[in-house]
Amino acid sequence: MATGQKLHPKEPARLELARIPTPVVELKNVARQIGIQRLLVKRDDQTGFELSGNKIRKLEYILADAVASGADALVTHGGFQSNHCRATAAAGASLGLRVRLLLRCPDPHPADDGNLFLDRLFGADVTIHHPDEYNGRRTEMIETAMEAERRAGHRPYFFPVGASIPLGCWGYIRCVAELIEQIGRDTPLAIYCAVSSVGTYTGLSIGRTLLGCRNWRIRGVPVSDSVQILNADIRNLERQTNERFDLGLREADTPIDLIDGFIGEGYAIPYPDEVETIRSVARSEGMLLDPVYTGKAMTGMLATICNGDLRPGETPVFIHTGGAFGLMARRDLFGQS
Numbered sequence: 210m211a212t213g214q215k216l217h218p219k220e221p222a223r224l225e226l227a228r229i230p231t232p233v234v235e236l237k238n239v240a241r242q243i244g245i246q247r248l249l250v251k252r253d254d255q256t257g258f259e260l261s262g263n264k265i266r267k268l269e270y271i272l273a274d275a276v277a278s279g280a281d282a283l284v285t286h287g288g289f290q291s292n293h294c295r296a297t298a299a300a301g302a303s304l305g306l307r308v309r310l311l312l313r314c315p316d317p318h319p320a321d322d323g324n325l326f327l328d329r330l331f332g333a334d335v336t337i338h339h340p341d342e343y344n345g346r347r348t349e350m351i352e353t354a355m356e357a358e359r360r361a362g363h364r365p366y367f368f369p370v371g372a373s374i375p376l377g378c379w380g381y382i383r384c385v386a387e388l389i390e391q392i393g394r395d396t397p398l399a400i401y402c403a404v405s406s407v408g409t410y411t412g413l414s415i416g417r418t419l420l421g422c423r424n425w426r427i428r429g430v431p432v433s434d435s436v437q438i439l440n441a442d443i444r445n446l447e448r449q450t451n452e453r454f455d456l457g458l459r460e461a462d463t464p465i466d467l468i469d470g471f472i473g474e475g476y477a478i479p480y481p482d483e484v485e486t487i488r489s490v491a492r493s494e495g496m497l498l499d500p501v502y503t504g505k506a507m508t509g510m511l512a513t514i515c516n517g518d519l520r521p522g523e524t525p526v527f528i529h530t531g532g533a534f535g536l537m538a539r540r541d542l543f544g545q546s
């Protein structure tokens with residue numbers, strides 16, 4: 210499939226921002242360590258250096274809509290080390306759009322490191338919001354930012370945390386199309402990914418059904434909220450996407466399959482097994498994971514496979530959703546070793 214080619218009649222307009230298709234590589238050493246024949250990784254951490262990770266796939270569709278609507282400023286929000294906000298800042302810079310980021314942090318002056326450092330380097334206008342305001346008065350917080358943009362003569366376009374809205378889901382429907390070309394629609398796959406704002410999982414799950422990959426299982430590893438909450442969020446986003454694009458999906462066609470037990474104490478709070486996974490994968494494969502998303506997802510996938518998760522003939526595929534800049538902000542986790 211050429212990058213400019215439409216993957217489905219209902220696919221909306223897209224800007225070509227990401228370096229896709231991303232490669233699929235084999236982790237031979239990790240596979241040997243856990244006693245399986247083959248372990249594949251879809252390297253979505255390589256969607257472009259500044260844009261790296263899963264968010265840029267979603268932004269290709271959302272920013273196409275923003276540009277088509279005549280917007281000249283982007284407003285979005287996330288945690289102070291948000292990969293989504295950093296990718297928005299970089300993409301906005303490349304498109305000549307203003308970017309205003311509303312970031313959640315209990316410390317009014319967080320260290321200028323990792324993604325936060327890059328947000329500012331890309332020229333985004335950053336404001337830090339205490340979790341009480343961010344969680345409790347989010348609508349007002351966003352409306353105040355939008356109004357400030359309008360008063361300054363801009364035409365702002367808003368999209369929420371993680372770009373997990375129906376337009377954004379197309380990013381991971383497209384990822385399914387790439388996997389079909391790279392591995393084959395009929396190859397039985399168990400696909401694992403981190404789940405937080407749920408756009409990645411929902412896109413993969415819709416893509417699996419829409420593009421006819423009946424032999425694939427999509428398994429999500431929650432990294433922020435409980436299985437119950439994320440189940441509901443996935444169903445909700447799936448329903449909205451189905452309705453907005455008239456996809457004709459039925460709930461029974463898109464089973465939700467989340468793996469419990471790998472969040473640790475909460476979002477962005479790493480735990481020892483996870484730190485060990487990050488270190489071990491770095492040393493045996495030369496591949497970076499991050500402490501917020503992919504470290505937990507990889508830990509969950511490996512433990513689940515070791516507990517006999519794979520069905521006969523099934524190949525596991527890890528969707529590496531990026532996050533390396535967040536790793537740089539957590540050097541403290543790794544001590545001197």
Ligand SMILES: Cc1ncc(COP(=O)(O)O)c(C=O)c1O
Pocket residue numbers: 262263291292293371373403404405406407408409410499502503530531532
């Ligand atoms: C590196 C990384 N991996 C995974 C995720 C989770 O994806 P989603 O928010 O689409 O569930 C995110 C964002 O939240 C992320 O930044």
